[in-house]
Amino acid sequence: MDVKQLTHFLAVVDHQNFTRAAQAVMIAQPALSISIRKFEQQLGIQLFTRIDKQVRLTQEGRALEPHARKVLQQIEDAKLAVDEMKGLLKGEVRLGTPSMMGRTFSRKL
DSSP states (O other): OOHHHHHHHHHHHHHSSHHHHHHHTTSOHHHHHHHHHHHHHHHTSOOEEEETTEEEEOHHHHHHHHHHHHHHHHHHHHHHHHHHHHTTSSOOOOOOOOHHHHHHHHSOO
16 A cells, blocks of 8 residues: 555545546546556455446445545645755744843833
8 A cells, every 4th residue: 555546546535536536636547547456456355336437435445535534644744844844944943142132022011
């Protein structure tokens, strides 16, 4: 199981259609279908029922969905934390001031 497979899985869940899901993740529809089929084979379960052009989650797919969302969110959070440190968007700043100046700033006006 990898990030790409979870992303493809959730795209199909969200769009309920392989063509629209493929467009959303910017790959060809046959490539998305193959990715999902391989994911299902790897897991040993069927994630979707496919009737004509309708796609519905199976019971196993419904069980996987919240976990897939949580994993992808945690990955995004981790990337953001690293990016914040890399780009100095977040961190600790220490300023030194003479004691007189510090007293001036600490007084209420």
